[in-house]
Amino acid sequence: MDLNNKANEKVNVECRECKRSTKHLILASADLSDSEVIGHDYEIYWSSSYQIVQCMGCETISFRRCSESSEDNPIQIGPNEWEENINEDLYPNPNEGREPLSDSNILPPKIERIYEETITSLNSRQPVLCGIGIRALIETISKEKNASSRDLFGKINDLVSMGVLTQEGADILHKLRTLGNAAAHEVKPHSEQQLGLAMDVVEHLLNGVYILPYHAKRTFD
Ligand SMILES: [Zn+2]
Numbered sequence: 001m002d003l004n005n006k007a008n009e010k011v012n013v014e015c016r017e018c019k020r021s022t023k024h025l026i027l028a029s030a031d032l033s034d035s036e037v038i039g040h041d042y043e044i045y046w047s048s049s050y051q052i053v054q055c056m057g058c059e060t061i062s063f064r065r066c067s068e069s070s071e072d073n074p075i076q077i078g079p080n081e082w083e084e085n086i087n088e089d090l091y092p093n094p095n096e097g098r099e100p101l102s103d104s105n106i107l108p109p110k111i112e113r114i115y116e117e118t119i120t121s122l123n124s125r126q127p128v129l130c131g132i133g134i135r136a137l138i139e140t141i142s143k144e145k146n147a148s149s150r151d152l153f154g155k156i157n158d159l160v161s162m163g164v165l166t167q168e169g170a171d172i173l174h175k176l177r178t179l180g181n182a183a184a185h186e187v188k189p190h191s192e193q194q195l196g197l198a199m200d201v202v203e204h205l206l207n208g209v210y211i212l213p214y215h216a217k218r219t220f221d
Pocket residue numbers: 015016017018019022055056057058059060
């Protein structure tokens with residue numbers, strides 16, 4: 001075990017007080033790693049880092065655990081771009097008690113129901129169901145906006161072309177797109193922080209596609 005190897009390093013972490021990702025200082029760390037050879041030449045490895053981290057803005061202290069292993073599938077973030085899959089957990093959970101949008105009753109009933117169930121799954125720490133819910137919301141919105149692409153990767157890009165989704169938002173959802181796949185077929189949960197960020201993007205999408213047009217129509221008609 002390596003003690004305090006990462007102390008004084010800075011990392012981007014979701015702060016539960018600042019309600020966004022901020023620079024955190026690692027106050028203390030304990031790192032573990034190991035590997036094992038299976039059969040003749042197949043080696044698997046894993047590593048875990050346990051850290052006490054402090055927000056450099058508001059000074060809130062959290063506990064962070066990051067783990068990775070050679071058995072994790074990389075995440076596709078572009079047509080030919082992949083990113084290593086690092087699982088991160090934070091305590092206390094910065095997404096605890098997340099409230100749904102106050103105007104969610106304006107959403108079409110089918111979307112409102114999926115949306116509220118997805119928020120509930122995020123709040124009750126059910127990351128597999130939450131990942132599937134986020135994917136279902138994006139699929140439904142794409143269908144409603146007549147996105148022409150067949151797969152979700154293309155549909156997300158269609159939403160950017162239509163001007164209802166920013167490129168930054170799409171980049172986050174692309175990371176989740178493969179997670180949604182994995183959630184449905186391989187039952188692989190994802191970190192609450194990434195799901196929380198994807199939920200932010202989906203809420204912007206719901207605001208732009210349904211809620212703001214509804215208010216605009218009522219205000220200017
Ligand atoms: Zn903070």
